[in-house]
Amino acid sequence: MSVPANVPILTSEAMRAAEAACAASGVSLSELMDRAGAAIADIAWRMAAGSPILILCGPGNNGGDGYVAARLLAERGAEVRVAALADPATELARAARALWTGAVEPLDRDLAPAALIVDALFGVGLSRPLPYELIENLQSLAGRRVLAVDVPSGVASDGVRDWSPPLPADVTVALGALKPAHVLLPTAPHCGQVLLARIGIDAGGTMRTLPSVSSTKPDVAAHKFSRGMVLVRAGPMPGAAGLASAAALRAGAGYVVLSGSDHAPFSAIIAEDGAGYADRLGDARIGAVIVGPGYPVSDALDDDVMAALDAGKPLVLDAAAIAAALPRLHQLDGAVPAILTPHEGEFARAFPGLSGSKIDRALAAAAFAQAVVVYKGADTIIAAPDGRVVAAWPGSPWLATAGTGDVLAGACGAMLARGGDAFDAAVAAVGWHIARAARIGPGLVADDLVADDLVRECND
Ligand SMILES: NC(=O)C1=CN([C@@H]2O[C@H](COP(=O)(O)OP(=O)(O)OC[C@H]3O[C@@H](n4cnc5c(N)ncnc54)[C@H](O)[C@@H]3O)[C@@H](O)[C@H]2O)[C@@H](O)CC1
Ligand SMILES: [K+]
Missing domain, CATH: 3.40.1190.20 (Ribokinase)
Structure with a gap:
């Protein structure tokens, strides 16, 4: 379990504001999704190391990131399958889904697992606990390596609820900034190793992870009282x-x-x-x-x-x-x-x-x-x-x-x-x-x- 040192943390509200500022500065949301999908594809490629990958896509933009990653991984020659919980419900996710030319399997109890599961079901948009049936279906995939997109699905990203994800992640790729759930109990241990994909968002903000420790030498002219x-x-x-x-x-x-x-x-x-x-x-x-x-x-x-x-x-x-x-x-x-x-x-x-x-x-x-x-x-x-x-x-x-x-x-x-x-x-x-x-x-x-x-x- 680890998080990068001295990187920004944003709540979902601050994340949406940063996303809007990005759009206002000329970087479209679809460009952000492409960058997010590319970052995920890159890490999934390395984690899978040639073994099969199963990408689980949800209805929102978290699922959209999953479709982009699937397409890029297939283009690189990875053995990749996609399973969807529901049809895409946002314009961006629909566009990303349209560019995926492979099959889309239903996410049900008969879904065959793969060595690496990419969890792109829900990100910062999760507004209520996961349905029981989905939890059961996801639990049947447990035991494989899991790469979570933004947050492990089921986690409330602002850290306000203590919902546990049915598929704890080995690696979580935080998009644009870390979220409170990555650094707070009880959710942080479920995120595994957290990596940050900056994707060009200016996350500025006032919340950060702990900086690396740097030991400061006393001034050459220091004396015992000047040191404190x-x-x-x-x-x-x-x-x-x-x-x-x-x-x-x-x-x-x-x-x-x-x-x-x-x-x-x-x-x-x-x-x-x-x-x-x-x-x-x-x-x-x-x-x-x-x-x-x-x-x-x-x-x-x-x-x-x-x-x-x-x-x-x-x-x-x-x-x-x-x-x-x-x-x-x-x-x-x-x-x-x-x-x-x-x-x-x-x-x-x-x-x-x-x-x-x-x-x-x-x-x-x-x-x-x-x-x-x-x-x-x-x-x-x-x-x-x-x-x-x-x-x-x-x-x-x-x-x-x-x-x-x-x-x-x-x-x-x-x-x-x-x-x-x-x-x-x-x-x-x-x-x-x-x-x-x-x-x-x-x-x-x-x-x-x-x-x-x-x-x-x-x-x-
Ligand atoms: N903020 C950003 O700058 C970027 C965000 N991106 C992705 O977008 C995600 C956020 O996307 P969205 O806001 O579309 O949200 P999500 O994709 O997290 O999920 C929202 C969808 O899930 C449904 N939903 C919520 N809770 C549910 C539940 N318990 N059961 C069933 N359905 C439920 C909602 O009705 C909505 O359709 C981020 O986590 C990230 O992965 C990326 O595309 C890149 C840029
Ligand atoms: K996710």
């Missing part, structure tokens, strides 16, 4: 704040103070008792404050969060600190740069009653808080109040273990303390976190993410 100073506030479980402080150092902070704990994981971390917290909040060199790791709901947490908000420092708020800060953050209306890092349960508690896809909900939360929201999970979404979104699918499953969220909070603190944009900082931290987890793999515990042998390996 981070203050981590410990609660009753100081191990979590210790992990966050170690992660802040490993992620590039020049100086880390752990307030309220004497459990500093490294000698380079300055551990102080809690009494100095107010003074530290007044220290002009502090570039980011982290509150929340290992700090459950309590009056003390409320006090520490309010003190940090009043100090006006850029903030990373994790776990219970998110709900504690929310009313005040909302009032501050973006005056204090902040990154919130809720997992599913924390998100539901802090932002009840939101609807739509995980992207929609992350955006609504970011707009309410006027803060960057890192809505964690295997399909982490990073959303900014101005509408920018980065989707971090597929992450790393090895991160599903205690303490890794504390490490992410620490990395966010380090990136934020550099002084740049909070959204860019959150994106860099999520990328850093996933890249390190990928290097460790099986057996990962959160401490490994900040261990020095990993650093040596990363520097090799």
